[in-house]
Amino acid sequence: MVSTNEPIQIFFFPFVGGGHQIPMIDTARVFASHGSISTIITTPSNSIHFKNLITRDQQNGLNITIHTLTLPHNSVDIIDMFSGPMTDTSNLLEPLKQLLLLQQPDCIVVDMFHRWAGEVMDDLGIKMIVFTGNGCFPRCVHENIRKHVQLENISSDYEPFIVPNLPDRIEMTKSQLPIFLRDHSVFPDRLKAFKQLEEKSFGTIINSFYDLEPAYADYVRKELGQKAWIVGPVSLCNRSKEDKTERGKVSTIDEKSCLNWLNSKKANSVLYVSFGSLASLPHEQLKEIAYGLEASDHSFIWVVGKTFNSSKIEESGSANFLLDGFEERMKENEKGLIIRDWAPQLLILEHVAVGGFLTHCGWNSTLEAVSSGVPMITWPLSAEQFSNEKLVTDVLKVGVQVGSKEWVFWNAETEWKGTVGRKNVELAVKKLMGKSEEAEKMRTRVKEIARKARIAVEEGGTSYAEVDALIEELKAHRVALKA
Ligand code: UDP
DSSP: OOOTTSOOEEEEEOOSSHHHHHHHHHHHHHHHHTTOEEEEEEOHHHHTTTHHHHHHHHHTTOOEEEEEOOOOTTOOOOOOTTOOTTOOOGGGHHHHHHHHHHHOOSEEEEETTOTTHHHHHHHHOOEEEEEOSOOHHHHHHHHHHHHHOOGGGOOOTTOOEEOTTOSSOOEEOGGGSOHHHHOTTSSHHHHHHHHHHHHHSSEEEESSOGGGSHHHHHHHHHTSOOOEEEOOOGGGGOOSHHHHHHSSSOOSSOHHHHHHHHHTSOTTOEEEEEOTTTOOEEHHHHHHHHHHHHHHTOEEEEEEOOEEETTEEEOGGGOOOSOTTHHHHHHHTTOEEEEESOOOHHHHHTSTTEEEEEEOOOHHHHHHHHHTTOOEEEOOOSTTHHHHHHIIIIISOOEEEOOOOOOOOSSSSSOOOOOOOHHHHHHHHHHHHSOOHHHHHHHHHHHHHHHHHHHHHSTTSHHHHHHHHHHHHHHHHHHHHHO
16 A cells, blocks of 8 residues: 555546446546546546546646556456446456555545445455435435335325425426436445445545535534535636536537527527436427427527437437427527537537526536526436436425426336426426526526535635545544554
């Protein structure tokens, strides 16, 4: 192991793809910018997505590297930006173990979806920190439902109940809860493994910032008893245009065309529409969105990711599922820009022309919206997104709900039942993008949150201090080991 005077060495072991990989890469970069040595552990095919980003960091003097694991013979590198939370990554167990034995870092940050990782740590005695990818608020909501709500006593899926013991009055319905909260027989082994990983860890890193959800940050520590370092928004470490354009994946649209289109629009006039890296929507739902957007008469950028049709997930580019002539019409009258596959989300959100974000409320998208000062139309689908919606609309009051009521799986295997009609879309867009006093207030509130987000990550800010605090704690641990 390195001497006590040398920088702390932290390994970051992100999940493979999308909404979990992206913030962990940023977190590794943040820690490197605070003087630690960051090593990102990944597979060959995944490293392609962030190699350029890390090379630029190295050129800028950061001590950060990528280590690609050599996969066992006959083992497939399945993994890409669209792999889901249930993707089995246990073929990485042995190569990871070998690497840790050889290098003995001070600490490893592990994504919770590598649910088998606890087994490796047992043998090696290396400090482990868990990364769950979500914020403080959704943790508090889920934990309190799990502990204190007898869901079987609630007769209807649509009957609202109050989540007990929270700082705010939060109402949910059973239909909005993840299947594993509603039915304990679903994924019991996986949930047990997640729990064990948490128990074996020395704490958790949260991508949020104190001033966004102070009551819930306190709640996580005091009431849930979790040791947590709140270090975000980590997306703010992306300062150059290149970093923003290539984040996660190289964008399907080139930066210039995207910016030129936005530059031609008035301030706050464009709605950005995206459902994240994972969700696939059926064609019938996409049509409702298209009709709704057109009827709202506001300009938009719509990222159409994966879609599904007859239980088959397909690339959005491969099918012409939109209304007859819709795309051409939008192009002709310059109302809408449709991006297939991957958009430079940070670049778009930070543009002055963007005045709203229709989002599925993934935690990263939510945080990126508030950090860019953009109010939201909330359209949760899966994971903890319905809780995130409540934070946005009921606690922070910086968004309007589209009226999504049904928690669904992120993939096409299960039956889609959450179609939201065009009228809902049209009304929500008009409400957020119109010139009402309510919309103005939301805009003012979210700009203030964005200001606080920037302060949090600068020297003197809370998140900045928490990164340093974790580094100091690891140093103290190293000293104790040597004593
Ligand atoms: N993202 C992006 N371009 C896209 C789609 C997604 O850059 O076209 C990024 C987005 O900025 C965010 C992440 O992918 O950082 C999505 O994470 P989120 O938690 O919002 O949703 P998930 O993909 O996990 O459902």
